[in-house]
Every structure is written in C-alpha cells, then in structure tokens.
Amino acid sequence: MALFEQPGGAPPPALAARAPHLLGHYTTPLSAVPSYEQLPGAGQNGFVGGGNGVPIPGASTSAAGQGHDRPYRFSFYSNALSATIHARSLSELPAEGQTFEDMFLGRPGSSHSTGTTPTANLTSRGASQSPENCTWWLDVLSPTDEEMKLLSKVFNIHPLTTEDIQMEETREKIELFRNYYLVCFRGFDQDPYSPTHLEPLNMYIIVFREGILSFHFRPTPHPQNVRRRIKQLKDYISVTSDWISYALIDDITDAFGPLIQGIEYEVDSIDELVLILKEAEQSDMLRRIGTCRKKVMGLLRLMGNKADVVKGLAKRCNENWRVAPTSDIGLYLSDIQDHLITMTQNLNHYEKILSRSHSNYLAQISIEMTDANNQINDVLSKLTALGTVLIPMNLVTGLWGMNVHVPGQNASGFAWFGSIIGALAAFALIAGYSTYKLMVRR
Template identity: 85%
Template sequence: MFCQYTAPPPIGISGIASPGHDRPYRFSFYSNALSATIHARSLCELPAEGQSFEDLFSGLPSPTSAANTWWLDIQSPTDEEMKVLSKVFSIHPLTTEDIQMEEAREKIELFRNYYLVCFRSFDQDPYSPTYLEPLNMYIIVFREGILSFHFQPTPHPQNVRRRIKQLKDYIDVTSDWISYALIDDITDAFGPLIQSIEYEVDSIDELVLILKEAEQSDMLRRIGTCRKKVMGLLRLMGNKADVVKGLAKRCNENWRVAPTSDIGLYLSDIQDHLITMTQNLNHYEKILSRSHSNYLAQISIEMTDANNQINDVLSKLTALGTILVPMNLITGLWGMNVHVPGQDTTGGYAWFSAIVAGLAAFALIGGYTTYRFMVRR
C-alpha cells in the first residue's frame, strides 16, 4: 500500500529531472529493534529486500525495552504520500490538512488513537538566506511509534537520534519520550542565540553613552539589528510555554493516548526554560529600547552643542560686522568725489590722525557696547 503512488521526479538546478540516486534522503526510520537508522528517498525504499512494511514497523522487542518503538521522520511529504500515510495510520483529516497547509499555529490536539503536537523551530544555518525563519515541526504520537513531518532540512531529528544512542542503556525509549526529546531539542536551539543576544545587549548598554563621535557611526545599526533579532525570537517563542503546559496537563488525565505522568516532569522542565527565555528576551528588549532612547538623546545633546557653538561664532561675526560696516560706509563715502576735511591743508597729518583716531574711538566704543550687551544676555 505504501508504494501505490508515483512520487514527482526531482528537479535539478538546470530544471532537468535528476537521477534517483541524486535525490536527497527524505525518510528516516528509527526503531529500537534495529541496530541503525534507515534512510530512504521514498517510502518504497524503507523495507529491506523481501521485507514487508508490517515486518518493518512491528519488528521484535528490544532486549532493553518492554516493546518495540518506531519513529518515521519525513521531510516535505507530497500529497500522495500524505494520503497513503493517513489511510494506513488512520490519521484524522484535520491533522492531514494542518500538515499539508503547513499550519503555523503551535498547539496540541488529542485524537482517538494519537495526539498531535505542532511546534515551531527555525532555520539554524547562519549562511542561509532564510536564517531564523520559522520552521514548522508536526509530531504525531501513537502508543507504539511516532511520525514527524517538516518541510525544510533541520538537525533536530538527527540530534534526537544521537541522544537516544547515548542514553538508550539508561532510559526507556517510548514514543512519548521521543516527542519530548524533539520538543526539548527545539527549545535548546534557542539557548545559544539568546546567549549571544545577551552579550550584544550588555555591550550596547555600556557603550551607548561613552563612545566618541567617530565611534558612534554604527551604534544605531547595532541597536536596530539586535532589536530585530530579539523581536524575531519573541515571535518564534510565541505560545510555546502554553503548548508545553497543555501537554504536561494531559499527562495527568485519563486519556489513552495522553503522555505518561513521568514525561510530565520532563515537560515541566521545558516549560520553565521557555518561560525563562521569554522573560529574558522581554528584558533585553527593554534594555535595547532604553539604549535606543539614550543614543538618540546623546545625538540630540551633541547637535545642540554644535548649534550653540555655531550661534556663538555667528554672534561674534555679527558684532564684528556691526563695528566694521559703519566704518566701511564712512571710508566708502570718502572714496567718492566729495570734499574731505583737511584735504587742502598742506604739511602734517593732523587731519589724517584725527580721522583715524575718531574711527578707532568709534570701534572701541562699539566693541565695548557690544560686549556689555552680550554679557547682559
């Protein structure tokens, strides 16, 4: 039944269908009855030669586990694949629709034979153009196994499988534990980002008021970039704490498909981490908002000082002009064809000395008057 569909041919960079062996692995099957994880490009490639899907999913109980637990991780499922999986695992049409429509709202829903967890992660590749963009993870948890869906490459399934390999001798790997481990790994992915934001916020808060003018050119850009990152993480955090809290509450209810009570302890720990990270991000946003205001206030003070200096220079130039313009007017009149006092006098420079002394006295009186006027202001 799994192979009763035809997957669309993969398209290469040149637009030509790529050969089958060039396609990426989209299916990963883990079972504690198997010694290694099976990776495949299509559902038909999952079972070994001569093995049926029923044999693959049922397996044999592991010596360290009470029962066999399987996990099928699927990247970018097609419509045909979703139809087959929905029919085989009796997945409700609402769940199928949420996955196909890439429902972005984080939630938990209980159905007759499974529960669905929608949890958002983000693109963790810093060199990707979609870095920090939301990545939706859909987890369908049955009693005997788990189906996980995502539409972009993500390291979370591989991290969880590595964790299972390290802890399988100490824990009972159940479907509830795998779903918890996925949620926990998604939550832990926010830790390094929030830590780097904390360092950047502390640096901005310390430098915003002590930087020199030549060093302030990129401060506004740093503040804006950091605030954008904080708001993006707050959007990603969303109502994660409420979803985990709701899932933990289901552990105490008498639902056949609800997680067991011991998983509730793990989920409560995740909830505490989520609440703490959200509070920290809100605190960083307040610090950045204050630093932004302080930076703008610092710029305003510097501009006011510069304007005051310009006004002071202009006032001095105005005072100088007040003294020199009348003198220039007088000398200008004397430069015309008018009779100048003393021009007919021969011998000595009495008239010239008197005129120069008069101009000097006028300059001194005008300068003193201007000085007293400026001091009085």
C-alpha cells in the same frame, strides 16, 4: 512491496493487539507503497503529471532516472534496530525480504539479507523482542500528497491532522484524537548559510502509544540530535513514544539558547557603548540597534505560544487519558516550560534595554546637534558684533569717499589724517568694549 500485507486479508492477532490503529477496519491487503518513480503521472524529469506538473521535492532530474542524487527523506528508528534506516522513498525502508509489518514490529523477516541495501540490519534482540517493547519513529521530510494520503490511511490519521500538515499550519498547538495526539511545535532554520536562516520551521509530531510520526518541510538537525541523545541515554531511560516527543520539543527549545546568549552579549555591548562612543564612532550604532531589535522581535514571535503549548501538554499527562503522555513525561515538560518562560522573559528584558538604548542614542545625537547649533550661534554673534563696529566706520569713511571737500585736504603734514585715524580707532575700541559688555551681561 506491500505495506502490512496479510495473506488472506485477516490481520494477525499480534498486530491487532499491538497496533490496532495501523490496521483499523481494513481487512484487505494494502497496495504497494509508491516510490518517486511509481507515483501516478511521475515522469523522468521528477515532476508529477509530466513536465508541466508539480515538482517532487528532492526528485532527480538526471537523464539516467536512477534518483541516487536525491536526498534521504525518510528516517526510521526502532529500539529493535542497531542503526537508523534512511531511505529516499517509503518502498526503500524495509530490508530485502522484510515487510513493513515486520519492520514496525521489530521482526527481521523471513529472508533477511545483509547485502548492499540502504537499510540497517536488525539485531538478534529485535527478533526475540516482544512487540510491546518495540518503539518506532518514522521521520518524513517534505511529504508529498500521495505519501500523506497513504500514511493517513495506514495509521488512521484524522483528516484535520492531515490537512494541517499539508497546509503547513503555523499555529503551535496540542490536539488529542482517538488513537494519538498531535503536537505542532515551531523551530527555525539553523543553517547560517541558508537564505531562510532564522525563518520559522514547523515540526508536526503525531504520537501513538507504540510509535511516533514526525513531519517537516525543510532539513533540520533536530531528529538527528534526538537519535544521538537516545543512543547516549538508552541504557538509563525507557525510550517510549512520549519520551521521543518530549526530546524533540526539548531539542527545538534548546536551539534558541545560543541565539539568546548572543543577543545578551550584543545588548550589553550596545548598552555600554551608546553613551560613550565619540561622534566618529557612532556611524553604525543605529544599524546595530536596529538589527538586534529585529532579531529579538523575531525570536519573540517564535517563542510567543510555546509555553502555553507545553503547559497544555503537561496538564494532559494523566493516566486517565488513553493517548496523552504519562505522568513521568509531565515532569520533563514542566522543565521545558520553565526554560521557555525564562527565555521569553529574557527577550522581553532585552527589548526594553534596546528600546532605552535607542532613546539614549537619539538623545545623544540631539545633544550633539544642539552643541553644534550653539557653536554656530556663537560664531554668528561674534560676526554680528564685528559688523556692528565696522558698519558705522564704513559709513563715516564712505561719506568722505565721494567727490566732496574734505577738511584739511589742503593742509601740509599728516595732522588731519592722524586725527581722523585716531578718532576712528577710539570709536572702534569704545564700540567693541560696549558690545562685549552687553553680550556678557546677557
């Protein structure tokens, strides 16, 4: 199935006027769009270049080779369609008997079929709709090098843009080119059961006047959320490529809201409990503080450059720029910028609170250790005082414990024994009282 193939090689006037960047300077029919099974060197095991080649994302490894277990990697939306088209490869996007030109321009094609194809049926409104009122959106998950080369050739995408997408450029930015502008905006993996949860996820948005291309390399709910939003608001808004771009940026920004709200609750809980918990209940407080600070720093890293990107995009909302967003979109972008600035300020505030709570926790631990040391010192002082009393007595009694003559040993009765015991007791009382007074005076 040829992409925008034209009999005789000459582009039709409607397509040339509607989507000149799709045709560019090409006057010959484009080659067939390859599916996974048609990629050069693709084997039955889903690898390019045989069994030792590079694996194709989502390729089937079943012996049947049908590929029905592969995920849908391409999603095509158009306001001339009654539903979104989902496909596993580019060649599966058009309906039977429909060309890519018909699909992008909202035409049903010469022999439109309503069979069991994976594509959605075109509405009668799409058949009579003028190309100027048709806005399309092609979302691509994990594009291969062959697919990027083909899309770059067809849509006349600059090699720098293609390189950024293929290399998964992580820096968020806005770039204006001759026939489109590129927005690189970074979200995060929202699947809590995924091993890459909360890791950065780049969204690359190429916005033309008549449509939009979006690329990402991991599944994300943002495209589906935007399509649902379009379905709810299509009777009240004009769905343009600039609006779809804004909606994607807005949905990525809104995804940070629940996380920041959860961090706020956790920070408030830590701040209240850090100084009132008993010693036995503080065992996991340091872990809670460390985990929360790690999450805050990760979100700050994700939020770092977003406000500047949206601000730069809003500044370019001028009718004098041919490919920049229109001025109406600038109002929406300014609202996103306010949200981003507010969330960044909140995260910075939470980081300060956590830093203070961390210091308070360490101070609390230090106070408890000081109290424990004071108790130990007090016990040792009492033992020292007791030793001060007993050692002289041991010296006196030990002197007479040797083989020497003891006064009164030949006397009858217990007079001598009672006198010695009384003298030792009196010495113990006087020495203990003197030691107590000395310790109290200190």
